[in-house]
Amino acid sequence: MGIVVSLNGERERKPTLDRLASLVEEDLRAVNELIVQRMHSPVALIPQLAGHLVAAGGKRLRPMMTLASARMCGYPGRRHIALAACVEFIHTATLLHDDVVDLSELRRGLASANAVWGNKTSVLVGDFLFSRAFELMVEDGSLDVLSILSKASSVIAEGEVAQLTTANDTETSETAYLDVIRAKTAQLFAAACRIGAIIADRPRVEQEALDSYGMNLGIAYQLVDDVLDYSAKQSVLGKAIGDDFREGKITLPVVLAYRRGSAPEREFWRRTLEDLNQQEGDLQRAIELMNHYDALADTVERARHYGAIARDALGIFAETPEKEAFLDLIDFTIQRSN
């Protein structure tokens, strides 16, 4: 698709997270140390499970965004370290709770990552990480930061509940779906970025610009994730394709294919995603229908639209290595789908 944008000759290459990662490398090391330190507990199960999730895995995308936004705003201190750890704790708590297996899902025989530790452990360790995040924020002492992140947490939980009520509903509209991912994914990206401007005492217009960057990047990120779940590219990333399909998740590719499809095709979507009555070859047929109606390509197109808004949001900031890294991140986000 080749949408790499030339700004200064340097960026005409396959975008990666490298620039961002190397800019915040030292700070991120401090964040990782703090994370390990603050998830310590005499209750051994907590560092065990949390360590499994927090210490081992993940790109640390959200805390990197907090670190880079603080730097971009000229923040000279150390508060961004603990706040980046908060953001990661909240993210991890959300992941743990999102993985909780429901009774109905068990009946359908689906397994989940939390099957190893049990639902209850996932919930309670998630609660611990969430509380710990608030303790860290209280130590930081900024009511503005507390306000941003407690609000974000409410919105995330609200979005997760909203998704439950629209789950497996093939009639979900694009607007309703976007509302859900704005709340459950993009809100934390927005908060992660905004914090940098807050602790650097930057004016409201810069806080809002970083919020908008994070929000729109977050939407694009989730849309591309949705595409990858039906894309061969996914297997290159080491993940199986079709997870969303098997769980009956309604994502934008499904919304588009359903609305553009014929009556028998809609019947197919209802059988497979609402009734979860899936047979051999159904995933293949789903992908064929999506390709036939350009549902995957158009979802990437939508992601590109949000990426463009994210790019413009950064327009008011001077050219700095951090800004370049944030622009790279947009390209990286979109081009994962290639």
Place this chain on the structure above:
Amino acid sequence: MGIVVSLNGERERKPTLDRLASLVEEDLRAVNELIVQRMHSPVALIPQLAGHLVAAGGKRLRPMMTLASARMCGYPGRRHIALAACVEFIHTATLLHDDVVDLSELRRGLASANAVWGNKTSVLVGDFLFSRAFELMVEDGSLDVLSILSKASSVIAEGEVAQLTTANDTETSETAYLDVIRAKTAQLFAAACRIGAIIADRPRVEQEALDSYGMNLGIAYQLVDDVLDYSAKQSVLGKAIGDDFREGKITLPVVLAYRRGSAPEREFWRRTLEDLNQQEGDLQRAIELMNHYDALADTVERARHYGAIARDALGIFAETPEKEAFLDLIDFTIQRSN
């Protein structure tokens, strides 16, 4: 058992919550209104489920303690209303998360209250209430209060995880069990009381006295609850007896009966509570063993001990109607077991 203490002639009667309830009646009405207002969400499932729990039921014991402690400390303002609502939100979130059914429990075929709504809904609505509690605290704006309640939340979650790891272990010691209930039950009672002294700007010694009152009352409260689960009195309160037994919960009556029992009796406890291999008549036998070894009476005796500490903690406060109500609450807590 008749441990009603005569202080001024008024208290020589069966203690109830009436005095406390009537003292804070007007404030509690404001708390209830705020609770309904702040659990509103465009996502209908949230007020539905939360309303089911928060609006409908419960003695509102914890928020009443915040209201009464603020009054006892001479606090003249309105901040105690929102903070009492926070305490209730945190309590309700904990209840929701505590009810999550685990894979292993499902295999054993146990049902749970959350079976109606599903595990996932319980978790996510709990997260919403928890986040909402923090939003309310941030609006209040006191970092001291935020510190108390974020710390309490961490400790509660830690206690819940600790309980998972000791669950179904008949070798659990009295000390280990007390650590768990101190964390998962008593900590929130302590925080609920302490907040009153904090917003009234009372000196540290009074904050700590109220913390100690709440902590020790909370321990006594949980111990009596443990007794009630094996007591005929429970059926008068409209609850079935034997829930803890069926779930294999290790509570203090079990700890005492196990440790005082013979080898074959310990085998009985292991079969029924560790292996959860329960037959007709086992609950009856458990109650007989507990009575034989005075495990229930001695658990009440332990509760009375913590009640006495709670009583002494209030010694530094002047005689006020609120103090009288708090003393009543100790008697009420213990005498539920009669």
